Amino acid sequence: MSDLQRIQVVDSHTGGEPTRVVLCGGPDLGEGPLSARAHRMRDRWDSFRSAVVNEPRGSDVLVGAVLVPPHEPGCDLGVIFFNNVGTLGMCGHGTIGLMATLAHLGRVRPGTHRIDTPVGPVSATLHADGQVSVANVASYRHRASVAVSVPGIGEVVGDVAWGGNWFFLVRSPAWELTLANVENLTDASWRIRQAVNAQGFPEVDHVELFGPPGCGGHSRNFVLCPGKAYDRSPCGTGTSAKLACLAADGKLAEGEAWIQEGILGTAFRAGFRWEDRAAGRILPVITGSAHVTAEATLLLAPDDPFRWGIRPGADLDPRAAGNPAPPGGN
Numbered sequence: 001m002s003d004l005q006r007i008q009v010v011d012s013h014t015g016g017e018p019t020r021v022v023l024c025g026g027p028d029l030g031e032g033p034l035s036a037r038a039h040r041m042r043d044r045w046d047s048f049r050s051a052v053v054n055e056p057r058g059s060d061v062l063v064g065a066v067l068v069p070p071h072e073p074g075c076d077l078g079v080i081f082f083n084n085v086g087t088l089g090m091c092g093h094g095t096i097g098l099m100a101t102l103a104h105l106g107r108v109r110p111g112t113h114r115i116d117t118p119v120g121p122v123s124a125t126l127h128a129d130g131q132v133s134v135a136n137v138a139s140y141r142h143r144a145s146v147a148v149s150v151p152g153i154g155e156v157v158g159d160v161a162w163g164g165n166w167f168f169l170v171r172s173p174a175w176e177l178t179l180a181n182v183e184n185l186t187d188a189s190w191r192i193r194q195a196v197n198a199q200g201f202p203e204v205d206h207v208e209l210f211g212p213p214g215c216g217g218h219s220r221n222f223v224l225c226p227g228k229a230y231d232r233s234p235c236g237t238g239t240s241a242k243l244a245c246l247a248a249d250g251k252l253a254e255g256e257a258w259i260q261e262g263i264l265g266t267a268f269r270a271g272f273r274w275e276d277r278a279a280g281r282i283l284p285v286i287t288g289s290a291h292v293t294a295e296a297t298l299l300l301a302p303d304d305p306f307r308w309g310i311r312p313g314a315d316l317d318p319r320a321a322g323n324p325a326p327p328g329g330n
Contacts, residue, residue, distance in 0.1 A: 015233035015266030019097030054309030070116035078116035084227035090164030092236010100290035163240030177211035189224035217259035234262035
C-alpha cells in the first residue's frame, strides 16, 4: 500500500446531516453476516474509516457508508455505516442519503429495495418525488423513567430505547433547543451520557433531548452522537426510538403520523405498526429526503502525515512521514 490510494465517494446531506458513500477503494471485509464484517472493519480496517470521515478529508459530523455484498437472503445490497469514532448499527439519515446517492448514479429506480445492515435487514422505498421511506429494524423501549444523577445538572429522567442504535431519551429537565444553545446542549448531553453509562447502561451511545416544535411538527429534538457531534437531521434511529416510547405510553397509535423536527428545523415524517404489542416492539417507518452535494476522489498519499486521518484523542506528530495502519489494516 505504498502507492497513492484513491477512494471514490459521493457526498449528500439528509436534513443537513452529511453522508459519504464509498463507491470504490474500500477494504475487502470478506463474507458472512454484516455484524461480523462490521467487527472486522473495527478490528482490522479502522484506519480506512478514519481516513474517509475524519479530518482533514472529513469532519466530526460526517457519517460514512461502505457498500458490501449482502448476507441476508432477499437483500439487494449491504451497507456498513461509520462515524468519527467507529461503526454504527444502523443509520436512518444515512440510508436516505444512500438511496439518494444510488438514484443520482442511476443504480436504483423508484420502488422498494432491501438493504442488509449489521443489526438486520431494512427496506428503503425510493418515491417518484425523490423522498425515501426507511422501514427500520424492530424498535423498543428497554427501560422507562430511568433517573440518573448528572454532575453539574442534577437529576435527569429518561427512557433507554433501541432504534437501531441505543438511546437515552430525556424526559426532564427541559433545555432550550436552539442553534444558539448548541454548546450548552452538547455539554449537557455528554454529561448525561457519561452518567447513564456509569449507572448501568454502558451500551447507550446516543442522547436525545426534546422540546416544543418550531416548524409545525410534533416535537423538536437534539441528538448527540457517539463521537460528540450533534445530529443535524432529526435522526432516523432516534426517531424510531422515540416512536417506540410513544407507542409504549399509548401516546401514538399504529398508523398515526408523527412529525419529528431536528435542531435545524428540518423534519422526518414517521409512523409505525406493531410487530409484537405484548413485547412493546414496533416496526417504524421514517420518511425524508436527501440532496447529493459532491462527487469526489479522496487521495491517500504515502508521505501524508495524516494519510489515515486525525483521530480524536490520538497523539499525532505531524512531522512523521506517514501514519501507518494497524496490523491487517488498509
